[in-house]
Amino acid sequence: MYVAVKGGEVAIDNAHSWMSEIRRGDTSIPNISLDQISEQLTLGVDRVMSEGSLYDKDLAALAIKQSRGDLIEAIFLLRAYRTTLTRFSYSKPVNTANMTCLRRISATFKDIPGGQKLGPTFDYTHRLLDFKLLAENEAPISPKKKYNDNKMPHVLSFLNQEDLMQNEKDNNLDPIDITREPISYPTSRSARLQALSRGDEGFLLGLAYSTQRGYARNHAFVGELRIGIVDIELYIPELGFEINVAEIILTECETVNQFQGSKIEPPQFTRGYGLVFGQTERKALAMALIDRALRWKELGEDYSGAPAQDEEFVISHCDNIQATGFLEHIKLPHYVDFQSELELIRKIRADAKVNMKR
Amino acid sequence: MNEMSKNENLDIQIYNFAYLDENTKRMIRRALLKALCIPGYQVPFSSREMPMPYGWGTGGIQVTSACLIPKDVLKVIDQGADDTTNAVSIRKFFQKTANVAVTEKTSDASLIQTRHRIPETKLKEKQILVYQVPIPEPLRFLEPREVETRKMHALSEYGLMYVKLYEDIAKHGHIETAYAYPVKTNGNYVTDPSPIPKFDNPKMNNSPAIQLFGAGREQRIYAIPPYTNVKSLDFEDYPFEAMKANFKCSICGSSDSYLDEIIVSDDGKRSYICSDTDYCKEQTKLNSKKED
Amino acid sequence: MENYPFSENSINSSIAFRSLVNATSYPGRTFQINKLNKPSVLSNAAATILITLCDNESNVYLSKEYNTDEVRNWLIFNTGAIISNKKNADFVIGTWKSLLPLNDFKIGVPEYPERSATLIIEETKYKKVKCNIDGPGIKNKLNIDLPNPELFIENNNLYPLGLDFYFTNDLEILSIPRSTKINIIKSEL
Numbered sequence: 061m062y063v064a065v066k067g068g069e070v071a072i073d074n075a076h077s078w079m080s081e082i083r084r085g086d087t088s089i090p091n092i093s094l095d096q097i098s099e100q101l102t103l104g105v106d107r108v109m110s111e112g113s114l115y116d117k118d119l120a121a122l123a124i125k126q127s128r129g130d131l132i133e134a135i136f137l138l139r140a141y142r143t144t145l146t147r148f149s150y151s152k153p154v155n156t157a158n159m160t161c162l163r164r165i166s167a168t169f170k171d172i173p174g175g176q177k178l179g180p181t182f183d184y185t186h187r188l189l190d191f192k193l194l195a196e197n198e199a200p201i202s203p204k205k206k207y208n209d210n211k212m213p214h215v216l217s218f219l220n221q222e223d224l225m226q227n228e229k230d231n232n233l234d235p236i237d238i239t240r241e242p243i244s245y246p247t248s249r250s251a252r253l254q255a256l257s258r259g260d261e262g263f264l265l266g267l268a269y270s271t272q273r274g275y276a277r278n279h280a281f282v283g284e285l286r287i288g289i290v291d292i293e294l295y296i297p298e299l300g301f302e303i304n305v306a307e308i309i310l311t312e313c314e315t316v317n318q319f320q321g322s323k324i325e326p327p328q329f330t331r332g333y334g335l336v337f338g339q340t341e342r343k344a345l346a347m348a349l350i351d352r353a354l355r356w357k358e359l360g361e362d363y364s365g366a367p368a369q370d371e372e373f374v375i376s377h378c379d380n381i382q383a384t385g386f387l388e389h390i391k392l393p394h395y396v397d398f399q400s401e402l403e404l405i406r407k408i409r410a411d412a413k414v415n416m417k418r
Numbered sequence: 419m420n421e422m423s424k425n426e427n428l429d430i431q432i433y434n435f436a437y438l439d440e441n442t443k444r445m446i447r448r449a450l451l452k453a454l455c456i457p458g459y460q461v462p463f464s465s466r467e468m469p470m471p472y473g474w475g476t477g478g479i480q481v482t483s484a485c486l487i488p489k490d491v492l493k494v495i496d497q498g499a500d501d502t503t504n505a506v507s508i509r510k511f512f513q514k515t516a517n518v519a520v521t522e523k524t525s526d527a528s529l530i531q532t533r534h535r536i537p538e539t540k541l542k543e544k545q546i547l548v549y550q551v552p553i554p555e556p557l558r559f560l561e562p563r564e565v566e567t568r569k570m571h572a573l574s575e576y577g578l579m580y581v582k583l584y585e586d587i588a589k590h591g592h593i594e595t596a597y598a599y600p601v602k603t604n605g606n607y608v609t610d611p612s613p614i615p616k617f618d619n620p621k622m623n624n625s626p627a628i629q630l631f632g633a634g635r636e637q638r639i640y641a642i643p644p645y646t647n648v649k650s651l652d653f654e655d656y657p658f659e660a661m662k663a664n665f666k667c668s669i670c671g672s673s674d675s676y677l678d679e680i681i682v683s684d685d686g687k688r689s690y691i692c693s694d695t696d697y698c699k700e701q702t703k704l705n706s707k708k709e710d
Numbered sequence: 711m712e713n714y715p716f717s718e719n720s721i722n723s724s725i726a727f728r729s730l731v732n733a734t735s736y737p738g739r740t741f742q743i744n745k746l747n748k749p750s751v752l753s754n755a756a757a758t759i760l761i762t763l764c765d766n767e768s769n770v771y772l773s774k775e776y777n778t779d780e781v782r783n784w785l786i787f788n789t790g791a792i793i794s795n796k797k798n799a800d801f802v803i804g805t806w807k808s809l810l811p812l813n814d815f816k817i818g819v820p821e822y823p824e825r826s827a828t829l830i831i832e833e834t835k836y837k838k839v840k841c842n843i844d845g846p847g848i849k850n851k852l853n854i855d856l857p858n859p860e861l862f863i864e865n866n867n868l869y870p871l872g873l874d875f876y877f878t879n880d881l882e883i884l885s886i887p888r889s890t891k892i893n894i895i896k897s898e899l
């Protein structure tokens with residue numbers, strides 16, 4: 061028995077060491093630290109945590125550094141790492157009504173209990189390159205008080221009171237975990253929501269946009285968008301109560317959508333739902349629109365053939381790690397398949413020429 | 419480089435034997451046994467994210483990981499060759515995580531992971547051949563919906579497939595599928611043989627070895643037990659025909675092995691060599707013995 | 711540590727699984743299993759199947775001889791498996807007689823034939839009938855003795871649905887999957 065060392069192996073080693081060198085770049089420039097990434101590229105870190113399905117800022121920062129800023133590659137690193145972690149237990153469902161909000165807006169009501177809160181947002185900024193950031197030591201300070209003790213109940217709960225909002229009934233089933241059991245179609249809303257929450261932001265954005273342009277239009281209003289800190293609670297059977305194990309930042313979006321009603325039900329508003337790790341509001345909005353579009357069957361609506369209504373199409377193509385892997389695998393050698401196609405096409409052409417002569 | 423080799427040592431300590439944790443292996447092992455009980459049927463399994471991209475053999479790698487034992491002698495091939503980059507990478511992965519012996523010799527291997535080929539050397543009882551599968555559903559390009567294809571398999575409703583093959587014949591006088599040519603397993607399920615050239619299809623039939631198929635991204639595992647009838651789909655008047663380039667290997671002179679075409683000069687001159695590098699080496703050895 | 715079923719979990723389980731792959735691949739042939747720490751009532755072979763395959767997603771039905779505190783505690787502690795009724799069982803363990811009739815065990819559905827029970831039959835003295843088996847994994851027809859062969863014929867008629875069987879005896883294991891065709895040579899011994 062011997063270990064095969066061949067051209068392939070040397071080529072791989074050389075390619076990887078070259079890549080490491082290029083990743084580091086000009087060594088006269090200081091190495092970027094993980095703190096710098098997790099503190100200053102926070103939205104990139106949040107995207108990597110949400111689509112990587114692992115809430116850990118330091119690991120996400122490490123993945124971004126290692127991947128040279130290629131976020132899909134960073135997401136992949138986090139997913140692969142996640143596979144190796146033992147699942148010790150499941151937390152209690154997070155209660156987003158108790159969220160300490162950084163940001164909380166409603167597009168449906170001007171004034172809401174707890175108040176609108178703009179928070180740290182790009183909205184209403186003028187997208188002009190800020191050359192002040194060229195300065196090394198800039199340290200902007202926000203003058204305002206950031207948090208208050210306002211209770212911030214969900215805006216849609218006020219529509220619930222009047223029965224104007226479709227009631228989301230608890231089916232008392234444990235949500236499906238698509239990382240533990242393979243998806244089978246038709247699937248449940250919990251599996252769909254998990255897939256969307258892990259799904260590629262760009263894919264979701266495009267699909268959500270398509271619903272706005274008429275491909276399964278569902279007239280979404282942003283009932284509420286909130287970003288903030290929630291507690292993760294774990295029930296400890298030995299203690300007989302739950303303890304706080306972590307605080308994480310989530311973005312939650314609830315849309316209010318029209319519903320025509322049916323023969324047995326009067327018209328009512330319905331909901332699209334988005335919930336994503338970190339400050340990821342574009343993703344949460346898109347997720348809510350797609351969630352609502354996928355609910356057509358449950359709500360007795362027509363299937364218009366729009367991509368966003370097609371559960372199997374959406375769910376089986378939204379995962380960027382699956383997509384990028386399969387797309388990029390066509391770089392691998394296919395000599396053998398190509399050879400068999402070559403033989404076949406030569407044979408068919410030869411036969412065709414004989415026939416034409418006849 | 420120092421930093422890298424340090425990390426590689428760490429890997430062995432952190433990860434379980436052959437990488438996957440025991441619970442994941444249990445899930446895959448249950449799927450594999452059911453797959454063997456229902457030849458050619460695609461068992462869903464909850465595929466894990468591996469440290470290689472989907473589409474690069476993650477299904478095969480997970481199957482190999484669940485099957486490997488310390489005593490195994492592993493061979494990994496891609497396009498029939500042991501030294502193609504992805505084969506090297508996968509072999510290295512299992513040397514690192516399972517510390518198993520490796521070989522290029524088909525007859526010495528107890529477990530062979532392959533992409534796109536079946537070795538030319540006849541396989542033996544208890545040898546395991548693990549195929550990497552990109553699209554396990556043979557009906558996928560006729561019907562993209564899983565809900566529908568699953569029904570078609572349940573009802574053995576394969577008319578669509580035969581219609582497609584027949585249309586090929588009507589149009590071109592040939593079935594237009596040169597690789598991933600569908601087979602029927604144990605007279606029951608239409609099965610995707612993975613993208614092997616159809617030249618290799620007959621090797622699947624009644625093989626003494628255990629054939630396992632892993633599709634990671636598509637989350638499917640299936641199997642062809644030993645001594646199982648595997649028939650390439652065809653018609654009475656258009657029987658299945660294995661096909662290869664009608665030349666001899668320019669290295670070993672073999673005319674019965676599957677050949678790769680290589681372009682050897684700027685004016686486009688072609689030459690042909692065995693795709694199975696181990697077979698080519700063995701044949702060359704045999705030739706030199708004969709000459710002595 | 712010595713109370714754990716396997717001394718080296720990932721290594722022992724891999725070797726055990728290889729025996730299961732071989733047994734399932736070559737029905738009707740006997741394969742060897744190694745010793746492990748297990749409740750005395752279970753054979754090494756049966757205990758190995760449970761430890762190698764079950765986890766907290768597995769429903770296990772124990773027939774009355776095996777439904778003891780010792781077996782339950784051992785199984786739950788080491789695998790997290792759920793003790794279940796006949797209907798929901800993924801794995802079933804018992805002597806042949808105690809598991810009859812077989813009708814209550816799940817045989818899968820046409821879209822998902824794998825959602826069926828795996829039966830582990832512990833060797834006991836029961837009336838055996840000389841049979842001849844054929845099918846996937848069997849090179850030349852094999853002669854083996856089976857209890858109530860008509861039930862295996864019935865099971866094979868359900869194919870691709872059906873039950874999958876492992877016969878266990880101390881350190882030996884033999885499989886009869888649903889794909890195996892059975893011919894009765896002599897109806898009575």
Ligand SMILES: [Zn+2]
Binds near residue numbers: 691
């Ligand atoms: Zn050759």
